Amino acid sequence: xxxxxxxxxxxxxxxxxxxxxxxxxNLRLVRSKxxxxxxxxxNPVVLKLESEEFKGIFTPEVAALKSLFDKxxxxxxVAGGAVRDLLMxxxxxxxxxxxxxxxxxxKEMFTAENVRMINTNGEKHGTITARINDKESFxxxxxxxxxxxxxxxxxVIFTTNWKLDANRRDLTINSMFLGFDGSVYDYxxxxxxxxxxxxxxxxxxxxxxxxxYLRILRYFRFYGKIADKPDNHEKEILQVIKDxxxxxxxxxxxxxxxxxxxxxxxxxxxxxxxxxxxxDVGKYMGLPSNPNIEELGRVMxxxxxxxxxxxSYLAALLTDLDQVTDLHSRLKFSSYDxxxxxxxxxxxxxxxxxRPLLPYEKLVLNTKIKQRDAIEYVKEVLKYRGDENLLEQxxxxxxPRFPISGKMxxxxxxxxxxxxxxxxxxIKDMWIxxxxxxxxxxxxxxxxxxxxxxxxxxxxNIK
Numbered sequence: 355x356x357x358x359x360x361x362x363x364x365x366x367x368x369x370x371x372x373x374x375x376x377x378x379x380n381l382r383l384v385r386s387k388x389x390x391x392x393x394x395x396x397n398p399v400v401l402k403l404e405s406e407e408f409k410g411i412f413t414p415e416v417a418a419l420k421s422l423f424d425k426x427x428x429x430x431x432v433a434g435g436a437v438r439d440l441l442m443x444x445x446x447x448x449x450x451x452x453x454x455x456x457x458x459x460x461k462e463m464f465t466a467e468n469v470r471m472i473n474t475n476g477e478k479h480g481t482i483t484a485r486i487n488d489k490e491s492f493x494x495x496x497x498x499x500x501x502x503x504x505x506x507x508x509x510v511i512f513t514t515n516w517k518l519d520a521n522r523r524d525l526t527i528n529s530m531f532l533g534f535d536g537s538v539y540d541y542x543x544x545x546x547x548x549x550x551x552x553x554x555x556x557x558x559x560x561x562x563x564x565x566x567y568l569r570i571l572r573y574f575r576f577y578g579k580i581a582d583k584p585d586n587h588e589k590e591i592l593q594v595i596k597d598x599x600x601x602x603x604x605x606x607x608x609x610x611x612x613x614x615x616x617x618x619x620x621x622x623x624x625x626x627x628x629x630x631x632x633x634d635v636g637k638y639m640g641l642p643s644n645p646n647i648e649e650l651g652r653v654m655x656x657x658x659x660x661x662x663x664x665x666s667y668l669a670a671l672l673t674d675l676d677q678v679t680d681l682h683s684r685l686k687f688s689s690y691d692x693x694x695x696x697x698x699x700x701x702x703x704x705x706x707x708x709r710p711l712l713p714y715e716k717l718v719l720n721t722k723i724k725q726r727d728a729i730e731y732v733k734e735v736l737k738y739r740g741d742e743n744l745l746e747q748x749x750x751x752x753x754p755r756f757p758i759s760g761k762m763x764x765x766x767x768x769x770x771x772x773x774x775x776x777x778x779x780x781i782k783d784m785w786i787x788x789x790x791x792x793x794x795x796x797x798x799x800x801x802x803x804x805x806x807x808x809x810x811x812x813x814x815n816i817k
Contacts, residue, residue: 392557394517394541401545403536407445411436415490416449420534426463428455430494431516431539432532434523440532441548451494452531454514457482460494479510498522500565517541524562524569525576526554551582559594567601571613574630578620585625595633602638610639611685618664624654627667636671640684645671656740665691666738669698693723697731702738709789711747716786718753720779725753756782757794766801777804 423430436446470485480496497519498510523529526544555562650670705713721728736745
């Protein structure tokens with residue numbers, strides 16, 4: 355084992371500031387026995403892509419980036435998710451690259467070639483972001499090994515060994531590289547796992563999770579993206595997750611929500627959420643100790659096919675507005691997502707009306723939030739309830755313009771002060787109840803009676 359570790363060290367670049375030879379050896383020996391003995395391919399090239407999706411990634415900017423690295427004799431490959439997507443016949447949303455060049459070497463190269471570099475935050479982890487032709491930005495990351503990890507962050511050292519970089523990645527399906535000639539490099543059998551729709555960690559799953567506990571959430575997200583069944587998890591992986599879930603308490607809510615939201619936008623969202631709760635993940639995400647699993651089941655049964663917003667799944671687990679507040683304090687939702695959660699919990703119940711759509715029209719017309727948000731919130735409530743007929747009606751409904759303004763109230767003699775709000779609300783309710791048929795002139799005629807009504811009420815209240 356010591357000899358193997360020493361061979362690995364020869365392929366690693368250590369920062370000038372850092373470690374003695376003995377310290378380097380000790381750092382490498384923190385790898386688990388499973389990782390050190392991990393089986394890998396002798397020849398990592400598993401196939402050559404020639405698909406239209408592969409050819410489609412070669413924009414002029416990608417070609418320019420590649421030519422720069424060729425010019426300076428540095429190897430560069432496409433890394434991670436784009437490789438996985440291409441193997442699935444998908445067009446990747448974005449491209450990330452890995453290279454044998456160090457960050458300093460990339461900076462010197464880009465500076466010499468007048469290539470603008472942006473967003474320097476990733477440099478300490480080996481990432482340089484280059485803006486090519488002032489049109490496309492690409493993240494290029496030096497091959498690296500995570501040396502010191504605390505479950506959230508990693509201290510890295512650089513390497514020229516592609517296998518070592520693949521070994522530190524989270525899932526086998528995310529550990530592949532793609533050469534510009536179409537060669538797919540797969541050291542740890544991610545290609546086979548992808549074909550089997552299997553989600554597995556690279557090497558020692560417990561070690562991978564302890565390096566960054568957010569990988570628990572990433573496991574579930576990629577399960578929803580890749581797997582062909584909602585409940586085909588390997589028991590050993592779920593047990594490792596359950597044994598290590600406490601590490602999530604030190605992960606920021608923003609990072610958790612970023613992964614969780616993506617998972618809830620994928621396949622099997624409700625089923626995966628249940629599995630996560632069974633594995634004790636829920637309480638570290640801010641869910642109540644007794645989440646409403648029964649309501650989640652009902653929502654899944656009647657509405658999962660309606661492309662639910664992630665908040666619908668979470669709202670189903672909550673019983674009141676206070677629990678929404680608690681969840682928001684942990685996950686730090688955007689204002690839109692937070693208000694949608696409040697709206698769902700408050701308005702998901704049955705509404706009795708002579709005309710079924712009327713209560714939802716009132717929610718839009720009487721809203722104190724942006725009207726376009728209220729419209730989307732009502733649509734989500736109707737999806738949550740599985741009321742497809744009412745949703746279809748609501749989608750066809752054109753929001754009418756309320757014909758009365760504050761100036762009209764003033765011109766009609768409404769005295770300045772607190773009477774404006776109640777009077778305009780009363781007129782609007784009458785207008786809505788009459789299905790928006792009353793004209794401006796008809797509504798203005800009502801104002802004097804309302805002035806008298808609200809004026810008398812004021813006098814009574816004073817007495």
